[in-house]
Amino acid sequence: xxxxxxxxxxxxxxxxxxxxxxxxxxxxxxxxxxxxxxxxxxxxxxxxxxxxxxxxxxxxxxxxxxxxxxxxxxxxxxxxxxxxxxxxxxxxxxxxxxxxxxxxxxxxxxxxxxxxxxxxxxxxxxxxxxxxxxx
Amino acid sequence: xxxxxxxxxxxxxxxxxxxxxxxxxxxxxxxxxxxxxxxxxxxxxxxxxxxxxxxxxxxxxxxxxxxxxxxxxxxxxxxxxxxxxxxxxxxxxxxxxxxxxxxxxxxxxxxxxxxxxxxxxxxxxxxxxxxxxxxxxxxxxxxxxxxxxxxxxxxxxxxxxxxxxxxxxxxxxxxxxxxxxxxxxxxxxxxxxxxxxxxxxxxxxxxxxxxxx
Numbered sequence: 018x019x020x021x022x023x024x025x026x027x028x029x030x031x032x033x034x035x036x037x038x039x040x041x042x043x044x045x046x047x048x049x050x051x052x053x054x055x056x057x058x059x060x061x062x063x064x065x066x067x068x069x070x071x072x073x074x075x076x077x078x079x080x081x082x083x084x085x086x087x088x089x090x091x092x093x094x095x096x097x098x099x100x101x102x103x104x105x106x107x108x109x110x111x112x113x114x115x116x117x118x119x120x121x122x123x124x125x126x127x128x129x130x131x132x133x134x135x136x137x138x139x140x141x142x143x144x145x146x147x148x149x150x151x152x
Numbered sequence: 153x154x155x156x157x158x159x160x161x162x163x164x165x166x167x168x169x170x171x172x173x174x175x176x177x178x179x180x181x182x183x184x185x186x187x188x189x190x191x192x193x194x195x196x197x198x199x200x201x202x203x204x205x206x207x208x209x210x211x212x213x214x215x216x217x218x219x220x221x222x223x224x225x226x227x228x229x230x231x232x233x234x235x236x237x238x239x240x241x242x243x244x245x246x247x248x249x250x251x252x253x254x255x256x257x258x259x260x261x262x263x264x265x266x267x268x269x270x271x272x273x274x275x276x277x278x279x280x281x282x283x284x285x286x287x288x289x290x291x292x293x294x295x296x297x298x299x300x301x302x303x304x305x306x307x308x309x310x311x312x313x314x315x316x317x318x319x320x321x322x323x324x325x326x327x328x329x330x331x332x333x334x335x336x337x338x339x340x341x342x343x344x345x346x347x348x349x350x351x352x353x354x355x356x357x358x359x360x361x362x363x364x365x
Contacts, residue, residue: 092222092225093226095219095223096222096223096225098219106215115218116214118211119204119207123200
């Protein structure tokens with residue numbers, strides 16, 4: 018008995034709430050996501066309505082994380098009032114389709130802060146080593 | 153009665169992988185070692201909180217606008233689809249179609265010209281290649297013929313010495329009259345002594361011969 022296709026069955030209830038979300042399709046230690054529209058109350062293991070793109074979170078040979086988006090269909094489903102999950106909203110923000118998601122800003126400034134602190138610590142350690150050498 | 157279609161096109165898969173298979177069942181109590189553990193709350197500074205609030209509010213406002221835009225667009229599209237059957241839109245569509253066909257024809261003609269040119273070039277190349285091959289083949293054949301004729305000429309020259317049925321008796325007589333002995337002996341200095349019946353000189357005889365000389 019064949020399983021329903023991961024690219025979507027195309028069957029949905031018109032009045033039910035839809036959600037555009039990442040659906041994990043990889044295997045152990047190899048994450049890969051489909052960006053799919055599905056009913057909001059459905060589990061990620063259940064068949065989706067339609068696949069709208071894909072996201073490969075592992076950097077490839079050129080240090081790129083590849084994202085594919087079917088913007089026309091995303092527009093269609095947004096027009097029909099589909100909700101967008103935060104990770105997908107972040108991806109769409111980085112793609113320039115939405116405004117940049119606040120969480121992207123937050124992670125960025127937090128990363129910058131930790132980096133700055135680490136560099137300061139390193140400098141202090143170096144200075145301490147120098148004074149120890151001089152003494 | 154379950155129809156075949158309802159099984160094939162079902163929304164719920166027959167097999168379900170349980171995500172909680174490796175987790176503790178929900179009804180088990182907190183582990184003894186974790187009873188008094190209080191998870192640490194994330195600390196967000198006041199400054200950061202205000203900034204987050206601000207950008208979140210901005211984001212929500214913008215997203216609402218985007219959503220409304222796409223929703224309105226959807227409604228507009230639906231209404232245009234409904235009004236597409238009017239005479240005006242039909243005429244517009246026909247004009248658009250005409251324009252597209254003309255453009256398509258133009259492109260087709262362009263591509264056809266390019267294709268013709270390319271095919272001509274390809275045909276010329278093919279012809280050249282075939283001619284070169286024919287020439288090479290001819291040359292090879294000629295060489296072969298020359299070699300064969302040379303071999304024939306040599307054999308003809310040799311054929312004067314062949315033994316034929318007519319000259320067989322004569323050849324036999326000749327062979328019997330002139331027997332040849334190919335046997336020979338060889339000594340340590342590498343000298344050949346042809347024939348079977350020649351006596352080999354002893355060392356003394358040799359020395360004498362040397363003295364005489």
